[in-house]
Amino acid sequence: MILLDYRDKRPLYEQVVEKLEHLIVCGVLKPDSKMPSVRALAMELSINPNTIQRAYALLEQAGFLYTIVGRGNFVAPEESWQGGKQSALKEELSKAFENALSAGMDRDSIIALLDNVRQKLEEEAANDSNK
Amino acid sequence: MILLDYRDKRPLYEQVVEKLEHLIVCGVLKPDSKMPSVRALAMELSINPNTIQRAYALLEQAGFLYTIVGRGNFVAPEESWQGGKQSALKEELSKAFENALSAGMDRDSIIALLDNVRQKLEEEAANDSNK
DNA sequence: TAAGTGTATTAATTCTCTTAATACACTCCA
């Protein structure tokens, strides 16, 4: 189902969270479908069940999964995680705006910076598709 | 010159940075005046010179000090640290923009959020002055 | 009730951060 990278310096549970989140967002894992049990997935990846448990707990907290004790973990419907993602991003943006504005940066230069980043991302996207 | 708090869970070098930065920003330490040597300040605080060295290095990186090897550390002029604060803010903004854009948020809604925050800040400012 | 599931607690381990010990290199001035 997923593959771990032991050269990656990040903790295992974080890798698991990231990959499963990706599979859910991309629709590979459908809402209400059953996730592998903590033990099964742990076995498959040759790691401890608690590590999967931790990943599942985080995913549940973020709204990507829901749990029924004794039955298993299931993929949550889109509504439950779309909101969370959006508000996390907005939170991050708001905080940055607040800091910038109260330090005296003005609206125009903030927007200029935004367009800067947009252009950079577009260029990167163009490069990637040219490979 | 400064006083350490051993109940504070933060590292010593961070406390030193914070207190010295404060003394510089508030003008207690004047531009181009000489800072105590790493050994002298270490002795005064009964800690290792390397800890002061680390604090001084961070302060230099942030533009609060400049160093002349063999002579000592000196307080930097205002211009050199005001700029650093700006670029830290831009860095924060850029990161937030990158996340928002790659998650599909569009330019207009980002700007809308910005104006939202601006309005909120203005209202707060108005309230404060009415007190 | 047995097999499969999630959960809780505790401990071992690993790792990073912080601090210290020590040796090196530069500047200045008597």
Next chain:
DNA sequence: TGGAGTGTATTAAGAGAATTAATACACTTA
């Protein structure tokens, strides 16, 4: 010119947090 003062670099010791593992518990269902 050499000694006292300065910053710098390298390495290692120590402490603490984060990660992972071991194990026992509790719930659900067939």
